[in-house]
Amino acid sequence: MGAITESEMQLAQVGVFLWILVLKTYEIEEQHHSLSVSNICTNTTHILFIYIFPHSQPEDPKTANIEAWYMDDSPDDQRLPHRQYPNLPCSAETLQSLGIKYWSMNPSLYPNDPKLQAIRKARGYSYEDCITVSPATLPNYQDKIKSFYEEHIHTDEEVRYILEGAGYFDVRDLEDRWIRVHTKAGDLIILPEGIYHRFTLDEGNYAKALRLFIGEPVWTPFNRNTIEESHPSRAIYVQTVKAS
Numbered sequence: 568m569g570a571i572t573e574s575e576m577q578l579a580q581v582g583v584f585l586w587i588l589v590l591k592t593y594e595i596e597e598q599h600h601s602l603s604v605s606n607i608c609t610n611t612t613h614i615l616f617i618y619i620f621p622h623s624q625p626e627d628p629k630t631a632n633i634e635a636w637y638m639d640d641s642p643d644d645q646r647l648p649h650r651q652y653p654n655l656p657c658s659a660e661t662l663q664s665l666g667i668k669y670w671s672m673n674p675s676l677y678p679n680d681p682k683l684q685a686i687r688k689a690r691g692y693s694y695e696d697c698i699t700v701s702p703a704t705l706p707n708y709q710d711k712i713k714s715f716y717e718e719h720i721h722t723d724e725e726v727r728y729i730l731e732g733a734g735y736f737d738v739r740d741l742e743d744r745w746i747r748v749h750t751k752a753g754d755l756i757i758l759p760e761g762i763y764h765r766f767t768l769d770e771g772n773y774a775k776a777l778r779l780f781i782g783e784p785v786w787t788p789f790n791r792n793t794i795e796e797s798h799p800s801r802a803i804y805v806q807t808v809k810a811s
């Protein structure tokens with residue numbers, strides 16, 4: 568038997584690499600009880616992509632898969648859908664024009680999801696924590712849920728990845744109409760700094776969400792009734808949306 572050639576050695580290295588790749592993917596899938604051929608194929612591709620292009624950007628955010636509609640003005644329970652009759656959907660283009668970003672994720676891959684890592688890296692999210700919003704888990708539930716539903720802005724973007732359950736993010740368009748965005752498990756949504764918004768659970772009464780932030784988190788809401796339209800974050804937001 569002759570000595571191993573350089574090309575045989577390279578072939579062996581590629582083989583070992585691919586084998587490790589498949590094992591790693593299998594390990595993630597098994598950990599999250601999501602073993603299936605399609606999951607393994609999808610996530611092997613993600614991992615391969617991250618290894619080959621470690622500085623790659625995540626896929627462009629889309630809003631196409633989000634369900635959103637213009638709200639009625641009924642004073643009924645905030646957890647109801649509050650659709651107009653007939654329903655008046657809000658298009659993906661409108662959400663995009665308001666600066667909303669969205670990715671569809673596979674929550675069973677959290678926390679080892681390469682797609683999440685790519686988004687985190689590309690957007691500089693250095694902080695994360697998890698919040699479970701439900702009467703049973705959230706301290707001072709009544710006060711908190713009331714404050715979440717006060718119309719407000721932040722001086723930073725609001726990033727939420729729904730891992731379990733669901734909830735509504737209501738956002739205002741520039742004509743001051745409420746748009747209700749239904750976020751469910753697997754939705755990662757970014758609301759831009761300065762957008763008027765609020766949050767409520769839906770009738771499922773439960774949402775577990777990952778909160779992401781750049782640097783030290785600042786959750787302070789500035790309620791609309793306490794600020795002027797000239798608030799710097801609001802002014803920049805309006806200017807940006809009008810210019811886009």
Ligand SMILES: [Fe+2]
Binds near residue numbers: 719725764
């Ligand atoms: Fe908020």
